[in-house]
Amino acid sequence: xxxxxxxxxxxxxxxxxxxxxxxxxxxxxxxxxxxxxxxxxxxxxxxxxxxxxxxxxxxxxxxxxxxxxxxxxxxxxxxxxxxxxxxxxxxxxxxxxxxxxxxxxxxxxxxxxxxxxxxxxxxxxxxxxxxxxxxxxxxxxxxxxxxxxxxxxxxxxxxxxxxxxxxxxxxxxxxxxxxxxxxxxxxxxxxxxxxxxxxxxxxxxxxxxxxxxxxxxxxxxxxxxxxxxxxxxxxxxxxxxxxxxxxxxxxxxxxxxxxxxxxxxxxxxxxxxxxxxxxxxxx
Amino acid sequence: xxxxxxxxxxxxxxxxxxxxxxxxxxxxxxxxxxxxxxxxxxxxxxxxxxxxxxxxxxxxxxxxxxxxxxxxxxxxxxxxxxxxxxxxxxxxxxxxxxxxxxxxxxxxxxxxxxxxxxxxxxxxxxxxxxxxxxxxxxxxxxxxxxxxxxxxxxxxxxxxxxxxxxxxxxxxxxxxxxxxxxxxxxxxxxxxxxxxxxxxxxxxxxxxxxxxxxxxxxxxxxxxxx
Numbered sequence: 001x002x003x004x005x006x007x008x009x010x011x012x013x014x015x016x017x018x019x020x021x022x023x024x025x026x027x028x029x030x031x032x033x034x035x036x037x038x039x040x041x042x043x044x045x046x047x048x049x050x051x052x053x054x055x056x057x058x059x060x061x062x063x064x065x066x067x068x069x070x071x072x073x074x075x076x077x078x079x080x081x082x083x084x085x086x087x088x089x090x091x092x093x094x095x096x097x098x099x100x101x102x103x104x105x106x107x108x109x110x111x112x113x114x115x116x117x118x119x120x121x122x123x124x125x126x127x128x129x130x131x132x133x134x135x136x137x138x139x140x141x142x143x144x145x146x147x148x149x150x151x152x153x154x155x156x157x158x159x160x161x162x163x164x165x166x167x168x169x170x171x172x173x174x175x176x177x178x179x180x181x182x183x184x185x186x187x188x189x190x191x192x193x194x195x196x197x198x199x200x201x202x203x204x205x206x207x208x209x210x211x212x213x214x215x216x217x218x219x220x221x222x223x224x225x226x227x228x229x230x231x232x233x234x235x236x237x238x239x240x241x242x243x244x245x246x247x248x249x250x251x252x253x254x255x256x257x258x259x260x261x262x263x264x265x266x267x268x269x270x271x272x273x274x275x276x277x278x279x280x281x282x283x
Numbered sequence: 284x285x286x287x288x289x290x291x292x293x294x295x296x297x298x299x300x301x302x303x304x305x306x307x308x309x310x311x312x313x314x315x316x317x318x319x320x321x322x323x324x325x326x327x328x329x330x331x332x333x334x335x336x337x338x339x340x341x342x343x344x345x346x347x348x349x350x351x352x353x354x355x356x357x358x359x360x361x362x363x364x365x366x367x368x369x370x371x372x373x374x375x376x377x378x379x380x381x382x383x384x385x386x387x388x389x390x391x392x393x394x395x396x397x398x399x400x401x402x403x404x405x406x407x408x409x410x411x412x413x414x415x416x417x418x419x420x421x422x423x424x425x426x427x428x429x430x431x432x433x434x435x436x437x438x439x440x441x442x443x444x445x446x447x448x449x450x451x452x453x454x455x456x457x458x459x460x461x462x463x464x465x466x467x468x469x470x471x472x473x474x475x476x477x478x479x480x481x482x483x484x485x486x487x488x489x490x491x492x493x494x495x496x497x498x499x500x501x502x503x504x505x506x507x508x509x
Contacts (some may be wrong), residue, residue: 020417038456231398249452256447259420263444266428 008273019262023261026258030250032099034242037250044215045234048205048224050084051178052257053220059089059177060170061247062144063182064192065103065139066183074105076208078243079232080106081114083180083207086239094128099140100184101133104156125164127242130156138191145173145195179221197221207232236244300495307492316468442468 007015024199024269029035041049055061073080087094096107107130116122131152134140143151148170150164161167169175179202181192189206193214197204198221206214207226215225227244236246304405306328312318347436351369354361382396428445448454451467494500 016421019421023420025416037453040459041450047391051398075375146358239429248442252449253453256451260451262424263427266424267405270428 007269019057020054022258022262023255026254027251034246035250035254039234039237039249040238041238042227042231044225044227045231045238046224047222048207048226048231049086049235049238050069051089051203051205051223052083052092055090055092055177057071057091058093058095060095060166060175061178061180061197062097062173063107063180064067064099064141064175064182065106066095066181066188067100067106067257068101068184070102072100072182072184073102073109075235075244076232077109077113079230079236079243079245080110081243082236082239082241084110084115084116085241088116088122088127092124092177093170095166095170096128096130097144098131098133099124099137099144101135104130104132105206108156125155126158126166129161129164129166130162136156137188138195141191141195142199145200147172157259167269173202175200176200178202178223186214193218193221198257225256304492348373 010018015183027141035077056116086096094236096104096109098104111117111128118122119243120127122128132154134144134152136143140151148167152161154160173179173196179196181189181196181204181239183189183206192204196202196258197218202221203223204223205223215222215227226235233249236243308316309321309324309328313321333495338434351372354365354369356372359366379400383390383393384397386393386395427440428438431439445461445468448458448461451461455462491500
């Protein structure tokens with residue numbers, strides 16, 4: 001008995017369950033295994049990736065996290081892993097600047113969740129530091145860019161900033177190679193651009209909140225933006241650190257592909273039944 | 284005893300049409316004319332809509348609790364499935380009541396309640412969606428595969444496939460036009476037809492409403508009496 005005959009004799013309930021099972025497996029598989037499906041990379045994501053890639057080894061990157069709610073980090077853990085792992089894999093020095101009330105919690109989570117210290121042999125104070133919350137938004141950005149030691153006297157753990165080896169060489173934004181920003185509202189982008197990008201002629205990259213238009217509105221200093229889930233998935237793909245966003249995109253694609261294959265098979269199968277007049281179980 | 288003047292026609296047709304017409308008139312005037320008294324009337328109408336809606340919700344909840352309490356009280360006399368369903372429903376209800384009352388100082392903003400409720404509701408929603416997507420997908424597949432290739436079915440299948448191709452990343456990697464074409468289908472033909480349908484429905488509804496107001500449109504009651 002051929003496959004068409006076997007399928008045509010299955011009950012509707014069994015066919016539905018088999019169909020559902022195939023789709024569930026196709027959808028769930030990319031959640032466990034990152035597939036090597038090619039992905040078109042948009043220019044603004046490419047710009048983001050290249051901006052990190054172009055910082056020379058040992059260059060300083062300041063991560064300005066302006067967030068005030070847990071929701072602004074929740075769901076972004078994997079793309080944060082991709083960004084921070086890229087930075088430390090390239091042996092860049094990272095200043096994690098808390099310019100939002102809860103940013104320091106997220107910074108700590110990124111390092112602990114991804115075991116960055118063990119994975120890349122990092123030393124706190126030399127390879128990265130975390131600042132406590134510096135209030136004032138734009139004034140905080142301006143103050144830190146002008147004089148890091150004055151804007152923030154101690155790090156998150158109470159150690160004087162001036163005593164940290166990394167901060168010995170980061171006295172102002174002139175000593176920084178790249179600035180990263182993530183904000184809770186569109187208008188905050190301008191603050192970073194004014195106080196860091198234009199004032200010190202430094203390239204900036206941005207993620208979260210999907211304000212992709214920023215990259216087009218400001219050709220410089222904006223070098224790249226991760227625009228929404230798609231942008232985040234693209235970065236995960238580029239860096240090779242596949243996470244939730246890439247899995248979601250691949251899952252959706254595999255579902256569509258399998259469905260189209262089933263559709264093509266269905267056309268052939270039902271037409272075979274018609275032409276060969278195979279007896280079909282009554283449904 | 285029913286009043287002689289309170290006919291079925293009056294309370295089932297004339298009064299609802301009058302109230303509906305009045306509300307529509309107030310909302311239309313308020314939309315086009317800046318006149319504070321109309322704003323006040325609009326606000327009052329919307330408040331009353333909320334009050335009535337809440338009363339209906341409350342009534343529906345009471346009815347549900349009563350129905351399920353009766354089922355549980357009846358024990359195994361009724362359907363076994365109904366009995367267990369009602370136990371689960373009432374148990375869940377009591378569980379959430381206890382959580383809601385667990386923090387009397389914050390009855391209107393009990394975060395524990397909100398978090399647990401959101402988690403439950405989210406899980407149920409996702410599970411339902413998963414079942415719906417997988418099983419509905421089968422039904423769509425079967426209907427499409429079994430259809431004869433009439434022009435409308437061909438258009439349906441063509442658009443269906445085009446929209447799927449747009450979201451398959453390696454298709455758009457090798458054929459970027461697939462995404463552009465899918466986006467165009469959504470932005471131009473789909474939107475155009477959608478707007479045409481909305482406009483046609485709006486004009487048709489307006490004509491029927493005006494005809495009903497001037498007594499030219501026979502309602503259900505007239506049809507029943509005819």
